[in-house]
Amino acid sequence: MSITVNVNGVEHQLDVDENTPLLWVLRDHLDLNGTKFGCGRGLCGACTVQIDGTPTRSCLTTVAAVSGRHVSTIESLVDQQPDLIEAWVDENVSQCGYCQSGQLMSAAALLATNAAPTDEDINVAMAGNICRCGTYSRIRKAIRRTAEARQ
Amino acid sequence: MNSVSLNNLSRRNFLVSSGVLVVGSYAYTSGFNPVYANGTRTLSPSVYVAIGTDGVVTVTCHRSEMGQGIKTAVAQVVCDELEADWEKVVVAQAEGDAKYGDQNTDGSRSIKNFFMPLRNAGAAAREMLVQAAADSWGVDASECEAREHTVHHAASSRRAAFGELADAASKLAVPESPTLKSRENWNHIGKSRIHVDAQDVATGKAAYGADVTLPNMAIAVMVHAPVLGSSPLNVKVPDSAKANSRFIGIETIDATPGPIGFNPVGSVAVIAEDTFTGIKVAEELEINWSDSPNQDFDSDTFQQDLREAVEAPGNVWHEVGDANNMLEGAEEKIEAVYETPFLSHAPMEPPSAVANVVGDAVEVLAPVQDPQTTRNTIVGAKNFALENVKVTPTLLGGAFGRKSKPDFVLEAVELSRRLKRPIRVQWQRENDLQYDYFHAPSVQRYEATLGENGMPTAWRQRTAFPSIMSTVAAPNMVEPANWELDMGFTNTPYRCENQSIEAAGLKAGVRIGWLRSVCNIFHAFGANVFIDELAEQAGMDPIDYRLAMWDGMDVIQGALPSEPGHEFKIERLRNVLRKVRENSDWDQKIADGHALGVAVHHSFLSYVATVLEVDRSDPNYKVTNAHVVLDCGTYVNSDTCIAQMEGAVVFGLSAAQRAKLTFKDGTIQENNFDGYLIARMPDAPSISVELIDSDHLPAGVGEPGVPPVAPALSNAIFKAGGGRRRSLPLI
Ligand code: FES
Ligand code: FES
Numbered sequence: 001m002s003i004t005v006n007v008n009g010v011e012h013q014l015d016v017d018e019n020t021p022l023l024w025v026l027r028d029h030l031d032l033n034g035t036k037f038g039c040g041r042g043l044c045g046a047c048t049v050q051i052d053g054t055p056t057r058s059c060l061t062t063v064a065a066v067s068g069r070h071v072s073t074i075e076s077l078v079d080q081q082p083d084l085i086e087a088w089v090d091e092n093v094s095q096c097g098y099c100q101s102g103q104l105m106s107a108a109a110l111l112a113t114n115a116a117p118t119d120e121d122i123n124v125a126m127a128g129n130i131c132r133c134g135t136y137s138r139i140r141k142a143i144r145r146t147a148e149a150r151q
Numbered sequence: 152m153n154s155v156s157l158n159n160l161s162r163r164n165f166l167v168s169s170g171v172l173v174v175g176s177y178a179y180t181s182g183f184n185p186v187y188a189n190g191t192r193t194l195s196p197s198v199y200v201a202i203g204t205d206g207v208v209t210v211t212c213h214r215s216e217m218g219q220g221i222k223t224a225v226a227q228v229v230c231d232e233l234e235a236d237w238e239k240v241v242v243a244q245a246e247g248d249a250k251y252g253d254q255n256t257d258g259s260r261s262i263k264n265f266f267m268p269l270r271n272a273g274a275a276a277r278e279m280l281v282q283a284a285a286d287s288w289g290v291d292a293s294e295c296e297a298r299e300h301t302v303h304h305a306a307s308s309r310r311a312a313f314g315e316l317a318d319a320a321s322k323l324a325v326p327e328s329p330t331l332k333s334r335e336n337w338n339h340i341g342k343s344r345i346h347v348d349a350q351d352v353a354t355g356k357a358a359y360g361a362d363v364t365l366p367n368m369a370i371a372v373m374v375h376a377p378v379l380g381s382s383p384l385n386v387k388v389p390d391s392a393k394a395n396s397r398f399i400g401i402e403t404i405d406a407t408p409g410p411i412g413f414n415p416v417g418s419v420a421v422i423a424e425d426t427f428t429g430i431k432v433a434e435e436l437e438i439n440w441s442d443s444p445n446q447d448f449d450s451d452t453f454q455q456d457l458r459e460a461v462e463a464p465g466n467v468w469h470e471v472g473d474a475n476n477m478l479e480g481a482e483e484k485i486e487a488v489y490e491t492p493f494l495s496h497a498p499m500e501p502p503s504a505v506a507n508v509v510g511d512a513v514e515v516l517a518p519v520q521d522p523q524t525t526r527n528t529i530v531g532a533k534n535f536a537l538e539n540v541k542v543t544p545t546l547l548g549g550a551f552g553r554k555s556k557p558d559f560v561l562e563a564v565e566l567s568r569r570l571k572r573p574i575r576v577q578w579q580r581e582n583d584l585q586y587d588y589f590h591a592p593s594v595q596r597y598e599a600t601l602g603e604n605g606m607p608t609a610w611r612q613r614t615a616f617p618s619i620m621s622t623v624a625a626p627n628m629v630e631p632a633n634w635e636l637d638m639g640f641t642n643t644p645y646r647c648e649n650q651s652i653e654a655a656g657l658k659a660g661v662r663i664g665w666l667r668s669v670c671n672i673f674h675a676f677g678a679n680v681f682i683d684e685l686a687e688q689a690g691m692d693p694i695d696y697r698l699a700m701w702d703g704m705d706v707i708q709g710a711l712p713s714e715p716g717h718e719f720k721i722e723r724l725r726n727v728l729r730k731v732r733e734n735s736d737w738d739q740k741i742a743d744g745h746a747l748g749v750a751v752h753h754s755f756l757s758y759v760a761t762v763l764e765v766d767r768s769d770p771n772y773k774v775t776n777a778h779v780v781l782d783c784g785t786y787v788n789s790d791t792c793i794a795q796m797e798g799a800v801v802f803g804l805s806a807a808q809r810a811k812l813t814f815k816d817g818t819i820q821e822n823n824f825d826g827y828l829i830a831r832m833p834d835a836p837s838i839s840v841e842l843i844d845s846d847h848l849p850a851g852v853g854e855p856g857v858p859p860v861a862p863a864l865s866n867a868i869f870k871a872g873g874g875r876r877r878s879l880p881l882i
Contacts, residue, residue: 017427017428017431020427021427024425024426024427024430027361027426028370028425028426028427029425031364032355033355033358033361033362034354034355034356035355036359036361036499036500036548037361037426037501037577038499038500038501038580039580039823039824040430040579040580040823041580041823041824041825043823043824043825044499044580044824046499073355074354074355075354075355077354077355078354085350085353085354088349088353089345089349089350089353090345092343092345092346092349092790092794093349093353094218094346094348094349094352094353095218095219095220095549095794095798096216096217096218096498096499096500096546096547096548096549096550097218097348097351097352097357097546097548098359098498098499098500098548098549099499100352100353101355104353122832123832123833126831126832127831127832127833128831129831129832130499130824130829130831131499131801132497132498132499132549132551132802132805132829133218133499133549133798133801133802134797134798134799134800134801134802134830134835135794135797135798135801136801136830136831136832136834136835137797137835137836137837137838138794138797139832140832140835
């Protein structure tokens, strides 16, 4: 069946099973490979995107559920929060990098609603994103650095 | 930049059949492998570096990038000797080819083994550029100097950019032993550099295994046998799948008889046009599996077997004095048993591989740690000619040892051969956890008697674990190998004049492999907690206790001879321990009642001391602070070394706090991140790292930060009043 989704400001008409998780629509049908597959069960955060600004696990969200809503992915973050990306690079946060799209989308959503997150706020907002390489302390620094620079 | 001339048959076949390879947002064009044919105008004195007439320096990284920053470090080394401008350096990933030397990105040895070859490559190119400039000016090369991507002749104020010189330089002979820069003139080695892929990662452009897409490619979602050794007997495909036009079909793969090695396990592959179709059909298949000798394997029973093994004498690896009689006759002895469970690598990127078989050739793009072994394994298993097999690593989304085993690549090759089209194999997390090459569980038993001064007078240590060799070499190689024991056991720095060091091996019913720091994880745990217990018994500070034990000691000899220049020096171990004592404010904090734990360990030729502080008031003993001191000899990217220590603390905490895998009836019980518990943001302490400035030879960085973490946590929990915790996970 045909479904319309808005991803990064572009409307797409798709002929897919309506139960297809958004993750696989992004990756396999829209060639937006920045969003990653880590667990498929909402446990790791590698697939995090924003839906109307809310960080969401795209592996558990069907494409039907986002019809008529705005999906944004890592590919659009450079337009939305370039300073956050810059902080990420300057802090040399990433190791293997595989989790980082998801980390960035969660961090961006946090900063959009909380201009001065505390350590506890960061813990809560980021707890759903696993980094097996263990870059957490740098993620924390990059979030703080961005928040401070914006003050 | 000049492009590459290609003589590779498989490559040519491949290009004819399918055009340009598209990897993520990159086009993998022929500029990929900088082996420059004679007659091009590019200067390439070595397989590791090429300088084009546009001045762009291409450094070819022949080791796999999995987060350890090797692409950046390799470029730093070459750039330094070359006197190149960092902004004009690009890094290419090499395919698997023996001409690069060893490509097995494992064992924390990329810099250790290739520091000199890479320096020589950069220095040779520099000397050729200088000679070309000198020739064109009619002056002696000794009057010229390379700096900032330019050759200068000070006397005449003439200069020429590298790009202008590349053509002429490429016609000169390659100097055999170029003069290397002296250490004080290094301007990239030892400095901090942002990873070359950092921007791509942060914008979602970095391409991993599952980001490779080829024209006409199909996806294979794997359903693996629930038990190692089983094969699919029959498979029922539901009618709903048959009606789905995006479902292509199923293929069965039998378990490979004989040694497990890197062979594929029994599976049913669901071939589909897209991943979700494959996942959905995979869930609906009804499969009967054959019986397997491993179907009764139970991790609790196995752990009990390991416990029993350390009750009896094992193979004796080291014996001095009369430890056994002294311990039997002792009125008082200290005795402790330490245990660790099965662990999984669980890199964030589950295994995924793309293969394209065309005729008698195959091309692979996959996140592999060793493209040469992958290539050779394909040759051995699938009867391709070596020159017809091309393997190029993508970025690895974490690996930690898992992706040096190319079982998942062999699946892709076999499926592509059968389906005659490019195939991308996709594992789900459940596949990854069921079919890891697991970190071995272990049990160790330590016994000692103490003298008047609190120092050990007799000492016996036994370890038991399943050897990696029983999986990768031959099923009957169950006894721990010398290299496994030299990971913190036979090369223990805790020596005693009456000492027995013994080991035993048992065969597990699952695959065993190497995980970041390997046997050091359990051996550092047992040794460092036991020392803490002895210090407690002796009424001494655990740091003082170690220093007293090491008084007058110089070099530790393990079961294997040391590499020249890499002897295990007690002085360096002592040094990192003293530094971490200072940095953590150990004495003051202990006096003030803070709960701190310490551990120190030598592994991969490096020395690491770690102090963790836990929150006494937290029932889970949250780690608040970590202090790490690393002596890895000469280092390349200082920030990478720090990042690796930070990452190692978190990696170590996962194992220390909550991670544990169990098997019932041969089948894994924890098959996703709700059962296999990895450290998350709230678990991450603030971490400070000191790097020792050293002119020793470069040693390991990726792994040696891991081993001290679990024992430091156990020792801190003891200080916090949580009792002696001798079994991982601790929480
Ligand atoms: S892949 Fe969606 S949370 Fe892990
Ligand atoms: S950077 Fe590797 S998993 Fe986060």
